[in-house]
Amino acid sequence: MNFNESDILQIQDKGLSTEEVNRQIEIFKRGNIKVDIQEAATIGNGISAISDEERTEYIRSFEHKKEDLDLLKFVPASGAATRMFKALHNFVDEFDPSKQELREYLDESGDSSLRTFFNHIEKLPFYTEAIAAAKDDKSDFDELSSDEQKKLIAENVLYSKGLGLSDLPKGLVPFHKYDDVVVTAFEEHLYEAAKYAESKGVVKSHFTVAQSDKEKFEAEFDKVKDRVEEKTGSKFEITYSYQDPKTDTIAVDDENAPFRTEEGSMFFRPGGHGALIDNLNQQDADVIFVKNIDNVVTWSNLGDVVDYKKMLAGKLLELKAKAFGLIEKLQSSPSDEDVKEASTFLAEELFVKSLTGSETASELLEKLDRPLRICGMVKNEGEPGGGPFLVKDEEGEVSLQIIEGAQIDDDNPEQVKIVKESTHFNPVDLVCSLRKPDGTTYDLEKYVDPNTSFIANKTKDGKPLKALERPGLWNGAMAKWNTVFVEVPVTTFNPVKTVADLLKESHQPLND
Structure with a gap:
């Protein structure tokens, strides 16, 4: 569409281009694209169940290696407590x-x-x-x-x-109390990070916050810094970022024309947590732990949380080492045995389903040389959240994906049937590797599936509008990563969605 001079200036102020805004408007005209679910990921079919012996070995392996690694905890924390x-x-x-x-x-x-x-x-x-x-x-x-x-x-x-x-931002709401000390969700994340993300005496954590809240988080850290460092025996390096205005998306009216405010200007909205792929893209570490701001527990309940985070990291490092070794072989003069080994690893370890067995070394290399994530999955006990599925994309490739309810075609009985067969849900418990074998980092924007953006109905000043949500951070924004699902216990998932959740046992300090 054609934009007037005021529109163009507004678009440029956002750091956007008219081409990008027109692309977004075309998505509104196209409508939502529903995912094509093939199967629910279950134990033995996309989700690995780790034995006690394996868990112990993965923990031991991670603890042995972590002092030589750059570790980072990445926490989306821009949500308000409203x-x-x-x-x-x-x-x-x-x-x-x-x-x-x-x-x-x-x-x-x-x-x-x-x-x-x-x-x-x-x-x-x-x-x-x-x-x-x-x-x-x-x-x-x-x-x-x-x-x-x-x-x-x-x-x-x-x-x-x-x-x-x-x-307040949710991260600064008091979540727990120990004797006379009141502790926020933000502070609890620091205690937790010290248990598994410490290397050489330093804990690095990155929080994505609303721009207007950055000083509040900095003030909170200044207030608790001595207490946290004394209790953990670690030093903390805290960094912050906020959603870039260029990731905002245009809103439209029922005719798919730009929604106008009462002043006549176009209305842009934050593009959802999927916009944070840009924030994650700015991070550089060997292992990055991703966890939501409201998912914390009291000190006495940290046992399983810490053990399973270390287990996931140990699993990540094992798969990363194998993948890097195969990449090195495929980049030189691979033998038939090397090609076969890579194909088997992709099929059995990374659960890449669409291999035919006739792929060339370069085709296998392209599938191997990607960001890697290990995702904890919890048995479904009625908690809300997206779920793990095997999904076919537009090119016919089937891969493991985390799918939200809004992405599912509720009018398709077969799709609904598959959803009802699902056994696990996504607690947002990710451990990621963003580095290439040469030590540089992947450009995460290249691994986003733009077709998984989502149109939602909202209002502004009492008038209806259509809003565009970017592909979710752990959904379409990571769609083309190599993905492994591992079962973790429900004790590792303790979100605070309502204030009454603070009264659950996992949020009550017992014997701390």
Whole structure:
């Protein structure tokens, strides 16, 4: 389409080109492309089950090598806490203690997480601070009814007159409390990283944050630095990045024309977590651990988390060494035996399904010479999240992919049937290798499947619009990586999606 002079200036300010914006508009016209799922990845069919003996050996191997490696923990942490407190916001907006009792409201709302919140509110890490804020807010707090007190406490948890937790980035919300020490999700990630991402006494962690929140994270680290370094015996190198404006995507109206604000300018939105492939692309380490900001546990529950992270890293290093050895053979004058060995490794170790056995050395080399990721997969026990599947792409290649529900063709009974047969889900537990055999890093943008972008319906100023989400970071953004799925226990997955999740056992400090 043609853009006016103001549009072109706005596009250039974003670091974009008119060609890129037109490409995005064509995606809206095309519509979502549903994935072609062939099978659910299950144990023995795409997901490896590691024995206790193998796990012990992988851990031992990683611990033996890690002092000679550059290690990094990469944590997407730009999410706000608003959604975590959604039920509490609804409660504050709707509940009037002069007109009904709290139990009646809870019965009517049917929100089990809200009931849990009030039944065990004293176990929350910020309870003491919330009570103090409520008493500062109302001098007659002690004379109020129990229901009035609970509403006032909720208001002071959420809003800036009290703790203002709803306005914080999720990583800076208090998650745990040890005696009198309140600890955020951000701080817990540092303790955890020290257990498996320390090398030569240094722990390197990278957090992707909202640009407006960077100083808040830096201030938090300054506050906890001495405490964390004393407890772990390690030094910490913390770096930050934020989503580049050039990864924002154009929004359109129902006619697939650029959505205009009330001022007449085009409206661009952040392109989702898939845009963070650019942030990951800027990192340089031998092993990169990827984990979401809200998936942490208390110190006493770190055992399985740490062991299985080390196991995944040990598995990664083993496969990486084998792949590099085969790449070296295929780049010189490979024998028929070398070609056969590479083909077998791709089929059996990396589960590349679409090999015919007649591939040339150069074809096998192209499949081997890619970024590598080992992904922990948890048995499906009803938790939300994408799942592991064998998927056929437009070129007919079948590979292991992590697929979100929005990518599935719900109108296709065969696809729905396969989804129902799935046994595991994706907890976002990745260990990655981004370096080539020569020590340089892969350009991760080359391994993105652009067809996996997703169109979502949103609103702006009360008007409907269509938004474009870039291929998800561990979905289409890593679609052309070499991928291995390994089963890990559910004890390694402890996300905090609602504030009531902080009351689960894994978030309660016991014997710490």
